[in-house]
Amino acid sequence: MTTRRIVSEKTVLERDDKDFAPKAGEKSNITPAVPAHVIYKLLGFTFAMIVAPIGTYFLTVDTVFKGNSTWAGASAAIMANVVLIGYVIVAFQEDQSDALEAAEKEKESKKTT
Template sequence: MITFPISSYFLTVHNLFSGNTTYAGALAALVANIVLMGYVIVAFQDDKSEREIDAAAAANEKKKSR
């Protein structure tokens, strides 16, 4: 995940932007934000699935205790 912004900078600074480091840096910052958003989305989905599993386990325990 950390390699995407760094590699996007070095791959585009000479190939796409002809040495303009400002544009390559802006692209690297954009890629870093995309990676961060992806991490947050995955973290929320993982937390949601854990809560659903915990709720199902609690319901099963409640049924067993009756």
């Protein structure tokens, strides 16, 4: 047995763009979900997470540790942790600065009213 499909309802794919247009008096919000500077920081730290440990390993395996790959691997692991901790610190500072800016804007809006 088959079921009948209700013809009057449109699926998401069948709807027109005007169904999703902002209503009268409503502004469209087309800002990106993540600001560009956040993406650039993430890409920079991703690059550092790849280059710093591998570079540290190959620079220290022959020059500092005289062929001892265990110590060179340990130093590479330490560098990976340094990059990770640096990213966490930068993320916390950015979060705090965003909160301070929001509080300052709220304070200014209260002064004008």
